[in-house]
Amino acid sequence: MDPTTFTVTPTGFGTVLAGDAERQKLYATSGSNLQLINAVKDTVAKTISLGYTPGPQIAVNTGLRHVYLMNPAANTIEVWGAEAGSFAGRISLGTGNTPQGIAADSVRGRIYVVVNASGSYSVWVIEDLTSTRICGSLGGG
Numbered sequence: 001m002d003p004t005t006f007t008v009t010p011t012g013f014g015t016v017l018a019g020d021a022e023r024q025k026l027y028a029t030s031g032s033n034l035q036l037i038n039a040v041k042d043t044v045a046k047t048i049s050l051g052y053t054p055g056p057q058i059a060v061n062t063g064l065r066h067v068y069l070m071n072p073a074a075n076t077i078e079v080w081g082a083e084a085g086s087f088a089g090r091i092s093l094g095t096g097n098t099p100q101g102i103a104a105d106s107v108r109g110r111i112y113v114v115v116n117a118s119g120s121y122s123v124w125v126i127e128d129l130t131s132t133r134i135c136g137s138l139g140g141g
Helices: none
Strands: 015-020 025-030 033-038 043-049 058-061 066-071 076-081 087-092 097-105 110-117 120-127 133-135
Touching: 015 058, 025 058, 066 097, 076 097
Parallel strands: 058 097
Antiparallel strands: 015 025, 025 033, 033 043, 058 066, 066 076, 076 087, 097 110, 110 120, 120 133
Protein backbone atom coordinates (compact mmCIF):
# COMPACT_ATOMS: atom_id res chain seq x y z
CA MET A 1 0.00 0.00 0.00
CA ASP A 2 1.24 3.45 -0.86
CA PRO A 3 1.45 5.37 2.47
CA THR A 4 0.60 8.68 0.77
CA THR A 5 -2.32 7.73 -1.48
CA PHE A 6 -3.37 4.54 0.35
CA THR A 7 -3.55 2.80 -3.01
CA VAL A 8 -3.33 -0.97 -2.68
CA THR A 9 -1.19 -2.67 -5.32
CA PRO A 10 -1.52 -6.44 -5.81
CA THR A 11 1.90 -8.07 -5.45
CA GLY A 12 1.42 -11.73 -6.34
CA PHE A 13 2.99 -12.68 -3.02
CA GLY A 14 1.78 -15.65 -1.09
CA THR A 15 1.32 -15.37 2.68
CA VAL A 16 4.37 -13.56 4.05
CA LEU A 17 5.41 -15.46 7.19
CA ALA A 18 8.94 -14.26 7.99
CA GLY A 19 11.49 -11.62 7.19
CA ASP A 20 15.13 -10.65 7.46
CA ALA A 21 15.32 -6.88 7.99
CA GLU A 22 19.12 -6.75 7.65
CA ARG A 23 19.08 -8.35 4.19
CA GLN A 24 15.71 -6.85 3.26
CA LYS A 25 14.15 -10.19 2.39
CA LEU A 26 10.71 -11.62 3.03
CA TYR A 27 9.70 -15.28 2.93
CA ALA A 28 6.22 -16.37 1.90
CA THR A 29 4.33 -19.54 1.09
CA SER A 30 1.77 -19.95 -1.65
CA GLY A 31 0.26 -23.43 -1.81
CA SER A 32 3.22 -25.78 -2.12
CA ASN A 33 5.70 -23.02 -3.00
CA LEU A 34 8.24 -21.00 -1.03
CA GLN A 35 8.77 -17.46 -2.26
CA LEU A 36 11.94 -15.45 -1.63
CA ILE A 37 10.96 -11.79 -1.87
CA ASN A 38 13.16 -8.75 -2.41
CA ALA A 39 11.56 -6.31 0.03
CA VAL A 40 13.29 -3.28 -1.50
CA LYS A 41 12.03 -3.92 -5.03
CA ASP A 42 8.76 -5.49 -3.80
CA THR A 43 9.24 -8.43 -6.17
CA VAL A 44 9.43 -12.21 -5.91
CA ALA A 45 13.11 -13.00 -6.47
CA LYS A 46 12.60 -16.77 -6.58
CA THR A 47 9.79 -19.31 -6.28
CA ILE A 48 10.69 -22.80 -5.09
CA SER A 49 8.34 -25.73 -5.66
CA LEU A 50 8.37 -27.79 -2.45
CA GLY A 51 6.27 -30.80 -3.41
CA TYR A 52 4.23 -30.47 -0.19
CA THR A 53 2.17 -27.84 1.59
CA PRO A 54 4.29 -26.38 4.40
CA GLY A 55 3.02 -25.67 7.90
CA PRO A 56 1.70 -22.21 8.80
CA GLN A 57 4.98 -20.83 10.20
CA ILE A 58 8.49 -20.14 8.88
CA ALA A 59 11.57 -19.48 10.98
CA VAL A 60 14.69 -17.65 9.78
CA ASN A 61 18.19 -17.89 11.20
CA THR A 62 19.80 -14.64 10.04
CA GLY A 63 23.26 -15.71 11.25
CA LEU A 64 23.40 -18.98 9.32
CA ARG A 65 21.13 -17.65 6.57
CA HIS A 66 18.73 -20.57 6.83
CA VAL A 67 14.97 -20.70 6.39
CA TYR A 68 13.10 -23.48 8.22
CA LEU A 69 9.84 -24.92 6.93
CA MET A 70 7.63 -27.44 8.70
CA ASN A 71 6.43 -30.44 6.73
CA PRO A 72 3.70 -31.85 9.00
CA ALA A 73 2.79 -34.67 6.57
CA ALA A 74 6.34 -36.10 6.72
CA ASN A 75 7.15 -35.13 10.36
CA THR A 76 10.18 -33.16 9.23
CA ILE A 77 11.72 -29.71 9.20
CA GLU A 78 13.28 -28.63 5.91
CA VAL A 79 16.23 -26.27 5.84
CA TRP A 80 16.68 -23.92 2.87
CA GLY A 81 19.30 -21.32 2.04
CA ALA A 82 17.87 -17.88 2.75
CA GLU A 83 19.75 -16.14 -0.06
CA ALA A 84 19.59 -18.44 -3.10
CA GLY A 85 16.85 -20.79 -1.93
CA SER A 86 18.99 -23.92 -2.22
CA PHE A 87 17.96 -27.03 -0.28
CA ALA A 88 20.30 -27.45 2.69
CA GLY A 89 18.87 -30.43 4.55
CA ARG A 90 16.02 -32.19 6.29
CA ILE A 91 15.58 -32.84 10.00
CA SER A 92 13.40 -35.82 10.84
CA LEU A 93 11.29 -35.59 13.97
CA GLY A 94 10.45 -39.30 13.89
CA THR A 95 7.20 -41.16 13.36
CA GLY A 96 4.21 -39.62 15.10
CA ASN A 97 5.98 -36.35 15.98
CA THR A 98 4.20 -33.65 14.00
CA PRO A 99 5.63 -30.12 13.95
CA GLN A 100 3.08 -27.49 15.01
CA GLY A 101 5.20 -24.37 15.51
CA ILE A 102 8.76 -23.21 14.91
CA ALA A 103 11.21 -20.46 15.91
CA ALA A 104 14.93 -19.96 15.33
CA ASP A 105 17.71 -18.62 17.56
CA SER A 106 20.33 -16.99 15.33
CA VAL A 107 22.80 -16.54 18.19
CA ARG A 108 22.86 -20.17 19.37
CA GLY A 109 22.12 -21.83 16.02
CA ARG A 110 19.08 -23.60 17.43
CA ILE A 111 15.59 -24.33 16.23
CA TYR A 112 12.67 -24.54 18.66
CA VAL A 113 9.88 -26.79 17.44
CA VAL A 114 6.48 -27.35 19.04
CA VAL A 115 5.80 -31.06 18.49
CA ASN A 116 2.48 -32.89 18.75
CA ALA A 117 2.92 -36.56 19.61
CA SER A 118 -0.58 -38.04 19.67
CA GLY A 119 -2.06 -35.06 21.50
CA SER A 120 0.88 -34.54 23.87
CA TYR A 121 2.65 -31.27 23.08
CA SER A 122 6.26 -30.46 23.82
CA VAL A 123 8.98 -28.07 22.70
CA TRP A 124 12.08 -29.58 21.17
CA VAL A 125 15.36 -27.71 20.92
CA ILE A 126 17.37 -28.84 17.89
CA GLU A 127 20.80 -27.76 16.74
CA ASP A 128 20.74 -26.50 13.17
CA LEU A 129 21.23 -29.35 10.65
CA THR A 130 22.48 -31.87 13.20
CA SER A 131 19.03 -33.32 13.98
CA THR A 132 20.31 -33.50 17.57
CA ARG A 133 17.63 -32.92 20.13
CA ILE A 134 19.53 -31.12 22.87
CA CYS A 135 16.95 -31.02 25.62
CA GLY A 136 13.91 -32.94 26.71
CA SER A 137 10.44 -31.67 26.15
CA LEU A 138 9.41 -28.47 27.84
CA GLY A 139 5.83 -28.83 28.98
CA GLY A 140 3.35 -31.40 27.83
CA GLY A 141 -0.23 -32.49 27.84
